[in-house]
Amino acid sequence: MELIQMEHLSEVLKILDGALTHDSRKAVDYANLLAEKLEGDGQRRQAGAVRSALAKRPVRSFSAAGLRSLPIDDASQAETIDIVNPVDDADDDLVLAPLAQEQLNEFLLSIANFDRWQAEGVAVPNRLLIVGPPGTGKTSLARAIARAVRLPLATTRSDALVSSLLGQTSRNIREVFDFAQAHPCVLFLDEFDALAKMRADSREVGELQRVVIALLQNLDALPESSIVIAATNHPELLDRAVWRRFGHRIKLELPRASDRQRLWTHFLSGKVNLEASDFDQLVVASDGMSPAAIQAAASDMVRSALRSGRGGLTLPIALRRLARTLWDDYEVFDNPASEMRALRTWQPKVFTVRALAELFDVSTRQVTNATRG
Ligand SMILES: Nc1ncnc2c1ncn2[C@@H]1O[C@H](COP(=O)(O)OP(=O)(O)O)[C@@H](O)[C@H]1O
Numbered sequence: 001m002e003l004i005q006m007e008h009l010s011e012v013l014k015i016l017d018g019a020l021t022h023d024s025r026k027a028v029d030y031a032n033l034l035a036e037k038l039e040g041d042g043q044r045r046q047a048g049a050v051r052s053a054l055a056k057r058p059v060r061s062f063s064a065a066g067l068r069s070l071p072i073d074d075a076s077q078a079e080t081i082d083i084v085n086p087v088d089d090a091d092d093d094l095v096l097a098p099l100a101q102e103q104l105n106e107f108l109l110s111i112a113n114f115d116r117w118q119a120e121g122v123a124v125p126n127r128l129l130i131v132g133p134p135g136t137g138k139t140s141l142a143r144a145i146a147r148a149v150r151l152p153l154a155t156t157r158s159d160a161l162v163s164s165l166l167g168q169t170s171r172n173i174r175e176v177f178d179f180a181q182a183h184p185c186v187l188f189l190d191e192f193d194a195l196a197k198m199r200a201d202s203r204e205v206g207e208l209q210r211v212v213i214a215l216l217q218n219l220d221a222l223p224e225s226s227i228v229i230a231a232t233n234h235p236e237l238l239d240r241a242v243w244r245r246f247g248h249r250i251k252l253e254l255p256r257a258s259d260r261q262r263l264w265t266h267f268l269s270g271k272v273n274l275e276a277s278d279f280d281q282l283v284v285a286s287d288g289m290s291p292a293a294i295q296a297a298a299s300d301m302v303r304s305a306l307r308s309g310r311g312g313l314t315l316p317i318a319l320r321r322l323a324r325t326l327w328d329d330y331e332v333f334d335n336p337a338s339e340m341r342a343l344r345t346w347q348p349k350v351f352t353v354r355a356l357a358e359l360f361d362v363s364t365r366q367v368t369n370a371t372r373g
């Protein structure tokens with residue numbers, strides 16, 4: 001059996017890099033190059049295997065020429081959109097609440113049937129508004145949708161979109177929509193409330209109004225079959241006339257207990273040994289955490305289990321990690337004693353004197369002293 005030769009390692013690494021950075025164009029380009037090199041070496045069978053793997057997953061991606069012509073904000077000279085090509089087997093499944101999952105399925109169904117439903121006069125334009133607090137998966141969901149429909153995702157960079165030049169923001173918006181008109185893509189207006197912040201800093205009273213008008217005109221001019229997704233944490237900040245254009249809605253919320261159960265299972269199962277009853281404790285303790293925070297805490301737990309070498313994760317270790325994520329925003333412990341006290345106050349049944357002694361690798365007497373008073 002022939003093996004991939006070391007002189008092709010650089011192509012393999014580039015393909016890997018493309019896959020890991022969700023840059024399928026890069027992966028595809030280097031896979032083609034690899035096929036050519038293998039052929040040049042007389043490795044016909046291997047070259048054929050690479051080519052047929054490529055043919056199995058055709059990915060629509062932008063040519064290098066298309067990428068060179070991204071719209072730019074005149075004031076900052078920054079590109080106003082960012083292109084990511086979909087990668088089919090990317091491993092970032094989302095755990096969604098049942099209602100959100102249903103809304104997602106409906107949107108995908110609507111996209112798939114758009115032409116047929118339009119012929120019947122019952123189509124809803126392919127416009128989706130995703131609303132939800134930070135870390136609930138808005139950006140990830142847009143990426144997942146682009147992947148599902150096999151189109152590149154063109155994400156607006158709201159910092160560059162909102163220009164310091166008077167009148168330039170409206171021009172930037174028009175250029176972004178022109179781009180979406182000219183290239184098959186999913187247009188993603190991420191963190192869209194940034195536009196509404198213009199109202200606060202009222203350099204010029206008419207500016208926001210002009211921006212809203214530009215948005216309405218451009219949205220209306222874009223074919224209804226074009227997919228536009230907007231995500232925001234604050235839908236109330238932007239003009240209702242804009243949101244009304246988005247007939248599809250997905251509301252993401254902080255996960256309820258049943259969804260937190262699925263999230264912990266999703267991020268931990270197969271990676272650590274944790275008793276079922278301990279899982280239940282994590283579910284209770286993570287009330288109010290976003291999926292992103294749960295993911296961060298879970299990764300922390302996995303690292304901790306790997307470091308300990310036992311593969312097993314005890315409840316005190318897990319909850320300590322969870323607490324660090326949970327309290328991250330407002331609590332910095334300057335010494336072990338204050339962390340011990342906080343843990344003990346939080347969950348006295350789990351953080352017994354004995355458990356704390358083991359966790360912090362000190363004597364029970366030291367724990368008693370530290371947590372007293
Ligand atoms: N519902 C979810 N299920 C699984 N992972 C999630 C979910 N929501 C967020 N995450 C994780 O958290 C990270 C940040 O989420 P992101 O999509 O940026 O959230 P948002 O855009 O709403 O702030 C993602 O990379 C993803 O791995």
Ligand SMILES: [Mg+2]
Nearest residue numbers: 138139140190
């Ligand atoms: Mg986001």
